[in-house]
Amino acid sequence: MAEELRSAFHQELIGIQEGIASIAAGVTELIPRATEIILNGDLEGAEYLILGDAEFDRRSIELEERCFQIIALQAPVASDLRAIVSAIKIIADIERSADLCVNICKAARRIYGHELDPSLRGLIQSMGDQARVLFSEATEAYLHVDAVRSAALRDMDAYLDDLHRQFIQAIFQSHSGDTVDLQVAVQLAVVARFYERIGDHAVNIGDRTRYIVNGWVPEHPYPESDNEPSTPQLIAEQEEV
């Protein structure tokens, strides 16, 4: 029954949403590529992915500018306002996640030539898979403006946090068993952190989608601060054991 009075404006909102979903889908593809690159020591792939980041930055800025233009020209309110405010934040989450994939590739270059034992490889694969699933789900939930799917991301992220924890433990075991040297161990700990952060960005996208749907805001601005220990915390835990 809704008669559309501002169709050009609302078309532009949809255009921005689709543009965001498109770059988010791009990041969803980057994650497994970054995982392959680090597991296979693929230097050429790393170079290619790192160079490709400029395109993500360019598209993010372009989408952000379209959002600013809407605010300046259309005075959005209610769900339109929530969509724009969320879009600006989601763009930042996506852009940052692409950077994290780049960081994984840079770490791959630093540990090039070092053999990783099977348990570490398995955990890297699992973290990569889970981060990809999270990002893909966040993208879908945003594109379909689905608050329920968005809310489920927090539980999915808990599993990724658990893998992160296991991985830090495995690094310590490998290091004490002399199968991995200190420099590589540090790089790996950082890589685990990158995956964990990608998961957090996916959760943020979900939270922002929930805000679009019904104005929901999380009680704590940074959910990971409560129940997700940072890498230094995890290392400290291991040292205490």
Place this chain on the structure above:
Amino acid sequence: MTESGKPMNIVNENVVGSDSGLQTIASSERTEVDTDTPPFVFETIDLNVYYGDFRAVRDVNLTVAKNEITALIGPSGCGKSTVLRCFDRMNDLIETARVDGRVLYHGLDLYGPDVDAVEVRRRVGMVFQKPNPFPKSIFDNIAYGPRISGMAKKKADLAVIVERSLRKAALWDEVKDRLSSSALGMSGGQQQRLCIARAIAVDPDVLLMDEPCSSLDPIATTRIEELMKEIKDEYTIVIVTHNMQQAARVSDRTAFFSVEVNEQSDARTGILVEADATEKIFSTPADDRTERYVTGRFG
């Protein structure tokens, strides 16, 4: 005088008689009011307004809090101006108009048999869409109300009231050197501020504004909006506006009215859909109809 906010003054003493009788009315109304809730200047209870057989608004339950700016928004024919006119009993002046339900003013029934509509209109000032200064001098426009209501005993008192009113309406500096020139020579924005000053001059409790900026340019509009925010500490303001951004900019609370069309009879009736804090209405309105209206998804 305004500070007292005594509703008893609007009661025609000739009809009711003694003061004690008035207080009985006032106190019996007040017992219903929860002390935790903000003091309401107006409260409508199941308000229905008819023009002849035509029901303009149906079952409106709305509160207006003291020293707040309440904006009434909605499409044409939604009854927002009709409801505004109930607050100073201007509907009385329309012969076919009939008001059902109750309009409480500081807890006192505004349409009670013993209420003097003229006194109501002294306490509840109105500013109209088009500036309507009297064809008199600037001074006399402001002095008119105080003169006829006997507020000023001496000429000097009158000058004080005129200056104070013009200052409150942020007009004094612009007109102080030409108080005796005709108000009709002022710009539209100045004329509208003059009308606000004129309304303020009789020391009202409430200012009702029916689209006060729709004939003004953006700068004059901004001046009026700033003025509203400046004077809301002293007055309670209810504004009807077609400009949603204006409602968003100036008001503390927003009431959204809509039109309900009866499928069978094609009768159109105004209803109050939702009233809430303005930031809520424009960020996360509770009702889908409000959402569609403010985002332009509804004709």
